[in-house]
Amino acid sequence: MIEIGKINTLKVISRLGTQVYLGSETSVKVLLVDKKSPQCQVGDALEAFVYVDTEGHLAATSTIPKALVGEIASLKVVSLNYVGAFLDWGLPKDLLVPFGEQHHELEVGKSYLVRL
Structure with missing residues (x-):
């Protein structure tokens, strides 16, 4: 599976x-x-x-991301748009954190602990 x-x-x-x-x-x-x-x-x-x-x-x-499901990692915010924040997790497509799942507003250029 x-x-x-x-x-x-x-x-x-x-x-x-x-x-x-x-x-x-x-x-x-x-x-x-x-x-x-x-x-x-x-x-x-x-x-x-x-x-x-x-x-x-x-x-x-075959590229391994900075974190897998269930893990915690420090990820940097690379951009924001109307949907949420995008974090660099080591893959070509950045990881989306929707505004509704943010505990506080994330800022571009800063790193945050994120649990996937």
Whole structure:
């Protein structure tokens, strides 16, 4: 079973050009979204962080974020918009903290302890 927000060991189940799909016998296919396709073959096992992308699909990356689900980390606020604050957690897409989940107003450039 794939655990979202965690590092999973998944098998390469198919390759289509530069696209690599990961999964297991009991899971759905997950696209590896790394910019550089790893040297791997169908059947190889890879460790990947699995998350939900902006379109609601499962995605995987070999990049390990600064914190996993259930962990606490000091993360820096990189931007604010009408939805909330965006924190750098080591992945290409910043982590959103909606205003409704903030205990106090977060400021750009400052770091805060965050539990994922």
